Amino acid sequence: METWQEVLKTNSIRSLEALATKFGPEHFPDLDRLRQAAENFEFRISPAMVDLIKSPDDPIWRQYVPTVDELDVVDGIVDSLNEDADSPVPNITHRYPDRALFLVSPVCASYCRFCTRRRKVGDPEKIPMSQFESAFQYLEQHTEIRDVIMSGGDPLLLNDRRLEAILTRLRAIPHLEIIRIGSRVPCHLPERITPELCAMLKRYHPLFINTHFNHPDELTPAAVKGLGMLADAGIPMGCQTVLLKGVNDDPAVMKLLMQRLLMARVRPYYIYMADQVAGAEHFRTSIQAGIKIMEALRGWTSGLANPYFVIDAPGGGGKIPLLPEYVVSMSDEEVVLRNFRGQQYVYRQPREEAGVITLKNGRKPRSRPGRKTA
Numbered sequence: 001m002e003t004w005q006e007v008l009k010t011n012s013i014r015s016l017e018a019l020a021t022k023f024g025p026e027h028f029p030d031l032d033r034l035r036q037a038a039e040n041f042e043f044r045i046s047p048a049m050v051d052l053i054k055s056p057d058d059p060i061w062r063q064y065v066p067t068v069d070e071l072d073v074v075d076g077i078v079d080s081l082n083e084d085a086d087s088p089v090p091n092i093t094h095r096y097p098d099r100a101l102f103l104v105s106p107v108c109a110s111y112c113r114f115c116t117r118r119r120k121v122g123d124p125e126k127i128p129m130s131q132f133e134s135a136f137q138y139l140e141q142h143t144e145i146r147d148v149i150m151s152g153g154d155p156l157l158l159n160d161r162r163l164e165a166i167l168t169r170l171r172a173i174p175h176l177e178i179i180r181i182g183s184r185v186p187c188h189l190p191e192r193i194t195p196e197l198c199a200m201l202k203r204y205h206p207l208f209i210n211t212h213f214n215h216p217d218e219l220t221p222a223a224v225k226g227l228g229m230l231a232d233a234g235i236p237m238g239c240q241t242v243l244l245k246g247v248n249d250d251p252a253v254m255k256l257l258m259q260r261l262l263m264a265r266v267r268p269y270y271i272y273m274a275d276q277v278a279g280a281e282h283f284r285t286s287i288q289a290g291i292k293i294m295e296a297l298r299g300w301t302s303g304l305a306n307p308y309f310v311i312d313a314p315g316g317g318g319k320i321p322l323l324p325e326y327v328v329s330m331s332d333e334e335v336v337l338r339n340f341r342g343q344q345y346v347y348r349q350p351r352e353e354a355g356v357i358t359l360k361n362g363r364k365p366r367s368r369p370g371r372k373t374a
Contacts, residue, residue: 004192012045012050016035016066023056033068036068037071040118041118043066045065046188048187049064052217063114064113069281071279076276077278078278080116081312081314082316083316088138089134090128091103091134096318099145100145102139103127104151104158105127106120107124108152109154109192112184114274114275118279121153148170149181155182160200164200167201167207181207182210184211186230190222190225190226198230202235209236209238211227211237213239214242219257237265237267239266239268240269241270242274242283243271244283246283247283249285254271254293258307259305262302268305269308270307271293271294272311275312287322300340333349
């Protein structure tokens with residue numbers, strides 16, 4: 001049986017010519033300009049994703065196949081989240097008070113064309129694996145950091161030995177309480193989820209995995225099996241989905257994705273607005289499209305299937321949640337709310353103690369329950 005390394009090496013698509021051979025040259029009329037786009041960012045489509053493409057320009061194709069749209073930069077930013085400005089040493093981004101991002105791998109099984117970190121992912125010189133020591137020292141010296149997120153690239157593309165060496169070093173830092181791994185491997189290369197990997201990871205609890213699925217079709221039987229193995233190893237999993245034009249910017253598609261994630265024992269965590277990154281502007285939708293999706297989830301399916309909808313603010317402002325407006329009005333006396341069906345209800349504010357009337361028996365009057373308004 002092939003190892004996961006062999007599956008990735010021998011069965012992936014890594015050139016436009018290979019794509020044209022498989023899907024037909026008529027889908028690549030402007031090959032010279034497409035080569036420019038492909039050269040601007042690493043290009044690889046894992047076998048699992050190749051097998052999922054039903055037709056050119058479908059939701060899977062759009063995520064991984066280069067397009068000339070990548071060459072049109074209007075208001076995109078190379079480092080849209082300003083990560084480099086918050087990088088005190090190589091491979092570390094420290095933006096939030098008690099947690100830090102640790103880039104441990106430069107490579108991915110498939111390269112998403114909307115990647116926020118496309119300026120450096122795929123380039124081992126920009127995510128240098130030879131400079132981990134300064135990162136470990138930074139984490140050791142900053143005792144306010146209690147949560148470290150391993151990312152890249154994809155940490156699960158490291159072999160077990162190298163991955164365990166990093167986890168061992170992190171677990172030796174007393175103030176690091178939580179370790180998280182961000183990975184699309186369960187989606188892109190489910191063969192990587194082996195019994196040996198799961199047995200190793202469970203030795204480093206509390207350990208969490210944030211995975212990444214963007215479309216219901218990506219939850220293949222092989223992906224669900226891999227997720228189940230991780231869950232059986234006691235690893236809590238969340239999903240970070242990106243809202244992408246032509247991929248999942250449809251309330252029905254997104255609701256089905258959230259429901260299938262729960263069935264695979266993955267808690268929907270974030271839906272991100274596509275970042276304002278140069279080369280990926282054609283993936284962006286309106287904020288209103290995201291709000292509409294959240295309104296189609298809240299109340300219409302399980303609360304467990306309701307992630308946070310966020311913008312990772314351009315310029316390094318961090319994640320900012322966006323919510324549909326359910327508060328119609330608010331005063332010191334009452335709050336008028338609308339529910340998921342658009343009906344309005346009144347919730348009475350608690351009265352000031354000094355103004356509360358006491359009944360003859362010494363009891364306070366019972367508050368009236370919220371009432372439905374016209």
